[in-house]
Amino acid sequence: MFVLGIDPGLTRTGYGIIESRGGRESAIAAGVVRTDPQLTTADRLVELRRDIEMLVNDYTIDAAAIxxxxxxxxxxxxxxxxxxxxxxxxxxxxxxxxxxxxxxSQMKMAVTGSGSADKKQVSAVISMRLGLQGVDGPADVADALGIAMCHAQHHVASTLGAKS
Amino acid sequence: MFVLGIDPGLTRTGYGIIESRGGRESAIAAGVVRTDPQLTTADRLVELRRDIEMLVNDYTIDAAAIxxxxxxxxxxxxxxxxxxxxxxxxxxxxxxxxxxxxxxSQMKMAVTGSGSADKKQVSAVISMRLGLQGVDGPADVADALGIAMCHAQHHVASTLGAKS
Known part of the structure; x- marks a missing residue:
């Protein structure tokens, strides 16, 4: 399944798309959507919606988490x-x-096994699990990938629960 | 000018459209948009956006206030x-x-002249100024009409200011 994770913000929204298959996860895309701080809040929300809509149109996404x-x-x-x-x-x-x-803290717990892991630890575990050299860009990107991984994990757990 | 006023909420959003011309105000439409509480938050937001979009398509609106x-x-x-x-x-x-x-409190001040007027007073002044028998429905409707009147008043003030 393809999962989109989102770390929301008006200035910066981090996103990460992962594929989770047979307990293995890989990163498909990740980045940041920014809005122009010169614009009004309403116009920034218009920009943000347009960018997220493009993202959702461009990639196959089965589930999302925020x-x-x-x-x-x-x-x-x-x-x-x-x-x-x-x-x-x-x-x-x-x-x-x-x-x-x-x-x-749910995300940190799912990704690192500890709800109180710091940003650096979270980012390191995410890079390792997704086989990346490191997660570029602001912390929003690592958080978004973490949210996607957290959801994939909960999904697997609930599917196994349903089958047992 | 036609002004749309909004009292936002996920369960109930009040709206009111007024016409303000030459210092005189009249009510064009008012009501409440509700979303189904059985739905997820995300699906309720989809319903809400669709309903507000219909409202904005159905009426001539020059400015909005929330x-x-x-x-x-x-x-x-x-x-x-x-x-x-x-x-x-x-x-x-x-x-x-x-x-x-x-x-x-900006709305109450603009409509009644007092920032601490209670809901009943606000509703009574709005009905009187718009020449209505009374504002039907929940307080959200009166508040939405009040927000529209507040904006029309600020707009007139700023236009006069610009001319002087």
Missing amino acids: EQVFVNRNRNTAMAVARASGVIMEVIAQKGIPIAEYTP | EQVFVNRNRNTAMAVARASGVIMEVIAQKGIPIAEYTP
Whole structure:
């Protein structure tokens, strides 16, 4: 199955597409979608939706997963991330692709076995498991790949559960 | 000018369209868009976007305004409202309609002259100013009409300012 993972943001949204087959995972694509900070919030959301729509049209995707927003940090940032995540969830669901949500600690736990692993450890384990030299670009990209791996893992677990 | 006001929510989104001409305001349409609570959040956002898109296609709208989200209250509710507002802002901006944001107290101040007016007072003043017998339905409808009136008022003020 092909899984799209998303680390949402209005300024930067990280994405990662992995293939998970027979317990083996490989990276298909990964990168960052940026919006122009000069634009209004509404116009940035239009840009973001257009870019995610292109991504979903360009690749085969069976399932998607997105990182859950935290309100604890800066109020305005949390609002912007929540708005971006709403737009992303809508455009993915509108294509008929199911989308799940995971907290950062669920992702860390699934990927590294520890919910409190730091960014460097998470990134290192993701690179190793996907057979990459390292994950380029901002942490959003590693997080997005991690979210996709987390979902693939939960999917395998629930499929095995259903069969047993 | 025709102004669309929005009180956003995932469960219920209030909307109101007013015409403002020569300092006189009249109500064109008002109502509530609901989403099916049985659906996933992502599918509810798809429903919401489709309904707002129909609204924007069906009426002439020159400008839009949306009520700002508060994080102070329930965290999950705030996140759901922020996601809904992101989707609404995107679909309106995508049609080329400019969209402004106002806090509840900015709206109350513009409509009643007091930022701390209660819901009943706000609703009564809105009905009176728009020449309605009363605003039917949940408070979201009155709030949406109030947001539209608030924007029309700010627009007139800024136009006069530019001319003087």
